[in-house]
Amino acid sequence: MEDIEDLLVGNGAGVPPGFRLPVPSAVGVNPKQRKKNGVTKLTVVQDSPAPKIPGTQTIYIKTFGCSHNQSDSEYMAGQLSAFGYALSDNPDEADLWMINTCTVKSPSQSAMDTIISKGRSAKKPLVVAGCVPQGSRNLKELEGVSIVGVQQIDRVVEVVEETLKGHEVRLLTRKTLPALDLPKVRKNKFVEILPINVGCLGACTYCKTKHARGHLGSYTVDSLVGRVKNVIADGVREIWLSSEDTGAYGRDIGVNLPILLNAIVAELPLNGSTMLRIGMTNPPYILEHLKEIADVLCHPCVYSFLHVPVQSGSDSILSAMNREYTVGEFRKVVDTLMELVPGMQIATDIICGFPGETDEDFAQTVDLIKDYKLAQVHISQFYPRPGTPAARMKKVPSNVVKQRSRELTAVFESFTPYIGVEGKVERIWITDIASDGIHLVGHTKGYIQVLVIGPESMMGSSAMVKITSVGRWSVFGEVIEILCQNNEDVPSEEACACSKEQEPCSATSDCCNQNPTLEATTLLRNDPNQDDHSSRNLIGWFLRNRKNQSSKKMDLTSSESKEKQIQDLSHRSAWSLVDIALLSGILLSLFTIVALFLNLGSRSLSSK
Template sequence: MEDIEDLLVGDSAAAPPGFRLPITAAVGINPIKKKNKSIKLEPSSLLQNSSTYQVPGTQTIFLKTFGCSHNQSDSEYMAGQLSAFGYAISDNAEGADLWLINTCTVKSPSQSAMDTLISKCKSAKKPLVVAGCVPQGSRDLKELEGVSVVGVQQIDRVVEVVEETLKGHEVRLLNRKTLPALDLPKVRKNKFVEILPINVGCLGACTYCKTKHARGHLGSYTVDSLVGRVKSVVNDGVKEIWLSSEDTGAYGRDIGVNLPILLNAIVTALPTNGSTMLRIGMTNPPYILEHLKEIAEILCHPCVYSFLHVPVQSGSDAILTAMHREYTVGEFRKVVDTLTELVPGMQIATDIICGFPGETDEDAAQTVDLIKDYKFSQVHISQFYPRPGTPAARMKKVPSNIVKKRSRELTSVFESFTPYDGMEGNIERIWITDIATDEIHLVGHTKGYVQVLVVGPESLLGSSAIVKITSVGRWSVFGDVIEILDDRNGVTSPSDEKDTSIKEKCVEDTCGCSSTKPEPCACESDACEPNGCNIAENDSHPEDQNGRNVEGLLLRKKPSRPMVELEDNGNQKLANVRDRDWGLLDTVLVGGIFMSLLMIVVIVLYVGS
């Protein structure tokens, strides 16, 4: 299945991100001055000639993102800066003046997709800039010859790179420097979700991981800078904040703080009514073992999702040692057992790599037993991909037919679980931030980050609601909205009288968002989202045509679909409204018409007499 925290639908088949927000939604627009002395310029016959160069800031840029949520955040920052300088960001490759590809090096398929895209760009003779982990971790790739590149810590200079590339120059900015500022302009893929990188790099040395080559050693942002960013995005209307990094649990160890210190500081900056939620990113077991109780306490906070992505990768200690994962299966079990015991409704996602070099049938069986024991609702199952330059690439490989067989068996075991069976009939609070791919349902999440699909108007996006779970599917649950919560007044108690049923428009496992089984992947970084449905299409409501005369204006009927009403206490509720109730304005208008007609009759009678 797909990466649990991935914003993209998939590496090779995903639609390019649609940056539809106006630049006014960006945060902290600070134009960047050009620093040509620090740019290495090389002539390139593959790029357009300078004679065709246009005024900077008038071109259209096609932006394609591969990989994890950290990469997505980088793309949003690059899009924000380019938009601030006047460039148009598009998902139409054909009509773009320049292509910008943000790459991922976690697994071979994503890099292969990048290679294909680069070949298409060169064939179309389009100027090209390649960003992300591939050029940073593999500088001498043949595919990058004659191509401008920008490194993971140079994204704040993307405007310079684009401008020089459009002039026909080849630009290479890969030297590491200080971390990019958090207050750069940003255009979010989803205006309600802020992906907040808390650190780059990690402290691990996994034998299969290529990301370390690109992101490097651990570098953490300060607590003050992160809390400041949180306050800024909350004021900007963000409803979910995703903490992202290559290993969230390692945060702060390079600057003398730790993850619990950061999390406690962030939750104090969140609205007390729970209108904005915090989601903690991927955390490897070694770095949270000493903070389990503190992490559990934070996960119980009403403004924090009771969800954590903890990769195990294998159920065999022998394989974990070969991977250099620095923990045992027993320690992973301790993490899961402790959090499950201390946090009500706790949901844990994990990752498995099938067919790591040296894996025996017994090792694979131990992995299956681990998954059976816990019946995780989210598991990413992927086959081992040898990455060039990593120690695992030199190890003796398991035959590919055996790897595929083990992957199928484990997937079959995982899909036999029905993790949400006990939820039917539950009353839950959800936070609604997206529209499902079927364009019928809105996508919300419970505090345990279980995906809930509801029917309602697009105006509910960015709100929280009380719902009743009506049915469950394999990847999602379905619910009816009972009550919309007013952020100003905080949580209100659901009432049985307000339980207005909304007719379900798709049955279990027929929704375009949740019925299709995600593809397997091999993500190790903070790259996943549970059952993510991130298509945000317009859900425009047809206008009522019965309103072209006075009678129609006053007595017209509204569409028979869920509508939002205000209650006496200032809260909102969802109801199926057919005839509009008369208000004071209606009474005044009708009274005025009546008085006018009466005056006309009096005048006519007077003149006649």
């Protein structure tokens, strides 16, 4: 199947982003030819739905993979919404399904296969985007579906329109990077995922993503800073810098990551209402900038958190992976950042069972994880990806791979990273609601996940909290003071204080004044100690409903609303006693009724 650009009328050149193409003269259609009674007929590959006005249909978008993929989906959703399409989380009510895919692991691609099969069974027009079709365009599973390449997301409206007409369209040719100012519908309105570059400079033997995302391509500093200004004006409270390798940023355009970070930090609000999170970086490209990176991580409005995948604790395995660094260099990155940045937290990745991994290699990996006791370690088994050099290497037996994965997971889960944090006072930034529907989710400067109880109006706020209890994956806190309520400001001199006590950063003399925090936690997971907080959760449910009802009855000014929330929080303990007394009374009444029935039953039996 040819790309759409190869089928244009005229000289066959591509068209500018956003240019709308008529069908059939300019859009690639994949018809099937049938001969009947000597007459050739053209039939489109999908049944044509009933004619509708373009832009009035409903689209279901399913996203797999990394934050970069999530950002791509948000951009595609924004363009479709701007053109008039409705977006739905319900696949059954949608007129078309769009699947944004991930090619990192086999399970992700298998999930794509499953949803494509379901879509075909439901007779839904399908558009597949992301790394799988870009890296493996000739997969059998992709036959008969439309495709949007990773650098063609700015033309998603064209593809959807033609697919709804029953045509199969493929846009895979690489071109200039999509603009950053395209319309966007964020999954979380308080979080902007900002891709700073695509592709990478590496050539890891196991990686399929390089086949899809290609060589490094960086956005300019000016374009990224401009985007940062716009999203801050939109009310975004967290900016996540995303790429396949953040540390490699700018090497293709004559700049580097510290230059970009300093330019972005200069635009962050002085009141500390918006935080910056630096994305995943491989060790080779930050080794020469460790001091500068530490300076940025010390900034009051930058999370003291970095994802640095090591993949193995064995130099021989790292060499087989072609990772271009040693275990010693990884240790240098971690040790330097932890020394220079108070409360610094490092997350890492491990691949268990890479081809050629011996028991000794695996033991070195276990020792590395034990040495640092990181709060975030993403452990996965090796999956051979088609077309990669590692897929041709001699594999470790699957039972051995599974056993090593279980063993390393047990070691990791035995860590207690939050011992000692209980009772501390921390500043958090609240951007989400927990899966239990009761707690709000915030993060400390060290990116520890803190669950608090409060009204949904606190979303997008910054607050001081006291840590009341700890779990394995997160901690629980009690709100003491709200510093920034959505768009409300606080005095700049107090806005970036992350705790009551301050400690100078070791990176520079005036870099920041942050109190060290403990290890960062993983993203929200089920807390094994969740049942211990069930009574508090129930009370919190009452509290949130009371606040939501009162907010509907009264139209307070912003200052009055903030004052009332602080007063409500100060009286929370008294309300909790009332709720507990009420529940206790109900339970006592139930026990009394049961006792009476039992007494009557025993008397009737004795009388007989």
